[in-house]
Amino acid sequence: MLNKVRALLTMVGIIIGVAAVVGILAIGNGLSQYFEKQFAELGVGVFYITPTLSSAASDAGLNAQLNAGDAELLAQPGAAPAVKGVVIEYNGNVVVSAGGDRYFYPIKGITPNHFTISDNSLGAGRYYSEDEERSAARVAVIGEEVAQALFSSNQAALGQRVTMNGVAFDVVGVLTTQSSQAIFNRPTETVYTPYTTARQRLFRNQVDRRVDVSQLTVQAVDKSQVATAIEQVTTLLRDRQRLTGENNSFSINNPEQQAQQAQASIIGLNAFLTIIAGISLLVGGIGIMNIMLVSVTQRTKEIGLRKAVGARRIDIMQQFLIEAITLCMLGGAIGVGVGYLMSFAGTFVLQSVFRAEGSVATVTAGSIILATVVSAMIGIGFGFFPALRAANMNPIQALRQE
Numbered sequence: 039m040l041n042k043v044r045a046l047l048t049m050v051g052i053i054i055g056v057a058a059v060v061g062i063l064a065i066g067n068g069l070s071q072y073f074e075k076q077f078a079e080l081g082v083g084v085f086y087i088t089p090t091l092s093s094a095a096s097d098a099g100l101n102a103q104l105n106a107g108d109a110e111l112l113a114q115p116g117a118a119p120a121v122k123g124v125v126i127e128y129n130g131n132v133v134v135s136a137g138g139d140r141y142f143y144p145i146k147g148i149t150p151n152h153f154t155i156s157d158n159s160l161g162a163g164r165y166y167s168e169d170e171e172r173s174a175a176r177v178a179v180i181g182e183e184v185a186q187a188l189f190s191s192n193q194a195a196l197g198q199r200v201t202m203n204g205v206a207f208d209v210v211g212v213l214t215t216q217s218s219q220a221i222f223n224r225p226t227e228t229v230y231t232p233y234t235t236a237r238q239r240l241f242r243n244q245v246d247r248r249v250d251v252s253q254l255t256v257q258a259v260d261k262s263q264v265a266t267a268i269e270q271v272t273t274l275l276r277d278r279q280r281l282t283g284e285n286n287s288f289s290i291n292n293p294e295q296q297a298q299q300a301q302a303s304i305i306g307l308n309a310f311l312t313i314i315a316g317i318s319l320l321v322g323g324i325g326i327m328n329i330m331l332v333s334v335t336q337r338t339k340e341i342g343l344r345k346a347v348g349a350r351r352i353d354i355m356q357q358f359l360i361e362a363i364t365l366c367m368l369g370g371a372i373g374v375g376v377g378y379l380m381s382f383a384g385t386f387v388l389q390s391v392f393r394a395e396g397s398v399a400t401v402t403a404g405s406i407i408l409a410t411v412v413s414a415m416i417g418i419g420f421g422f423f424p425a426l427r428a429a430n431m432n433p434i435q436a437l438r439q440e
Contacts, residue, residue, distance in 0.1 A: 045365060048329040051322020052369030052416065053376060056409045058315035060377025063408075064399040065384035066308040072388070072397035073300045083122075083261035084155060085268060086291040087254040087275075103248045103279055103287040106233075111278055112256065112271055120267035125152045125255035126233045130241050132202040134229060136188040143184055145202065145229045147236020153179075155257050158225070161185075162192040163211030171232040174239065178202075179211040181226035205239050207231065264294055319412060322369065323420040330362050330424035341428050342436025355429040362421025363414055370413030374406055 089104035106126055111117060113124045128147040133140050146152075153165045166177045178200065180188075185195040192212040199206050215225040237245055258267040268290055279287055334341070341354060384399035 044329065048325050049322070049365055049369030049372070051318055051325050052366055052413060053322075053373040055315050055317075055319030055322050056370045056373025056413060057376035057380060058318060059312055059412070060374055060401055060405050060409055061380030061384060061399075062308055062311045062315060063405040064377065064381035064401045065388070066304055067402060068381075068384060068388055068397045068399035069304050070301060071400070073297060073304070075397075083258040083264050083267075083294075085256055085258075085264060085293065087256060087271065088289050088291065089249045089251065089287070090289045091285065091287065100281075100283065100285060100287060101248065104254065104275075105248065105250045106237075108275055108278060109251065109254050111274060112254070118267060118270040118274055120258050120263040120270050122257045122259045123151055123155060124257075125149050125155055126251050127152070127253045127255065128233060128236050128241060128245070128250065129252040130236070130244070132229065132240065134184065134188070134200055134202050136198060136200050138188075141184070141187055143181075143227060143229050145231065145236065145240070147231050147233045147240070149233050152230075152255065155255060158213060158215045161212045161214035163196045163209070165211055166230075166232055171234055174234040175232060176205065176207045176235060176239065177210045177231065178207040179213055179230040180209055181224070181228045182212055182214045183224075183226040184229060185209075185212045202229065202231075203240055261294070264292060268292065319416060323366075323416040326362055326365055326416065327420040327424060329365075330358060330421055331427070333361070334358065334424050334428045337428075338431065338436045341431050342433045345431070345433035346437065351429040354431075355425040358425035358428050359418065359421050362425070363417030366413040366417035366421075367410070370409050373413075374401075374409050377401060377405075377409070 087104060089102040091100060091102055109124045109126045112121055126149045130145050130147070131142060132145045134143050135141070150166055150168055150171055152158075161182055163179070165179060166175065169175075170177050180195060180200070182192060185192050188200060189195040189198055192214070195209050195212055198209050200209060201207070213225050213228075213230065231240075233251075237250060256267060256271060258264045272286070272290065275288060276286065281287065344354065378401055381399040381401050385397070388397045388399065
């Protein structure tokens with residue numbers, strides 16, 4: 039019983055180290071999947087232009103500038119060959135009512151091609167059309183949570199009339215997209231109207247000639263053409279705005295680049311945490327070597343007897359190496375099991391605490407193989423010296439040992 043307890047305590051370092059490696063890699067996989075999904079929902083091969091000056095801007099008299107005319111230029115056939123489409127967006131906040139309580143919701147005045155470029159889903163009704171965009175029709179697509187608050191259900195909201203800042207709109211669709219496509223606003227808590235409607239009927243006193251959009255979403259003809267599209271768009275906007283300095287009156291945000299930076303950060307964090315877990319494995323390996331040295335001392339007579347009856351040095355060495363590897367592999371197997379439990383806990387934390395909906399900490403075959411190989415190497419590496427010491431014992435001196 040004492041030997042079993044001692045063996046278990048010896049394996050604790052291996053168990054903790056392997057569990058940490060498996061759990062950390064699983065959580066890292068979950069985060070990677072979450073970020074990939076989030077950036078995919080923003081649209082394939084898209085980037086964003088906003089009327090904000092670069093933090094490094096130093097040109098005297100340079101002001102932010104971006105308007106619908108810029109978007110029309112970019113959308114012209116042949117103007118920017120790498121550009122497939124441009125979405126115009128103006129964001130604000132409105133008081134929404136359906137004859138009862140009033141609610142304060144974010145609103146997006148946005149051209150209808152937004153719903154095809156990005157990943158969206160309808161719970162009821164339809165999206166507004168290009169004709170309704172051109173005619174500045176008073177129609178709206180509302181988020182599911184807005185529909186629930188105003189009308190109790192998605193279907194009940196269709197065809198109903200809502201007022202936004204005192205202007206009446208007809209509800210034509212209910213959006214059920216769950217994950218956020220913006221930093222602050224959730225689609226289910228947002229109201230969508232045609233861009234021209236928002237600019238002319240809701241925010242006409244807030245826009246001016248230089249800036250009448252909050253953001254332009256530009257889709258490249260292909261994901262691989264994003265960098266080319268950014269160069270073409272930058273050149274066109276600078277020429278249109280007659281910019282001569284190094285700085286621009288607008289900023290371009292490339293989600294793909296952000297995704298790569300996020301992935302690199304996750305990989306770096308995983309590597310750092312894995313190194314810390316590796317220290318635990320090192321400590322566990324030292325514990326294995328220590329217990330094997332104790333075992334060699336306690337079994338000196340056994341070793342001498344085996345040598346006296348014909349056991350070779352390689353036989354003694356194999357015996358102790360196998361014992362060390364067995365301890366490490368058993369500890370590694372327990373560690374993998376604990377790592378699985380950590381992955382479940384990691385999934386709960388990601389989804390409940392960090393609101394990373396849909397992210398699942400996944401234990402891969404690669405991490406299990408890594409844990410197995412590392413455990414075996416620790417057994418061989420830290421068991422070699424005790425095994426060599428046992429193999430080099432003089433059988434006569436060993437038999438005389440008290």
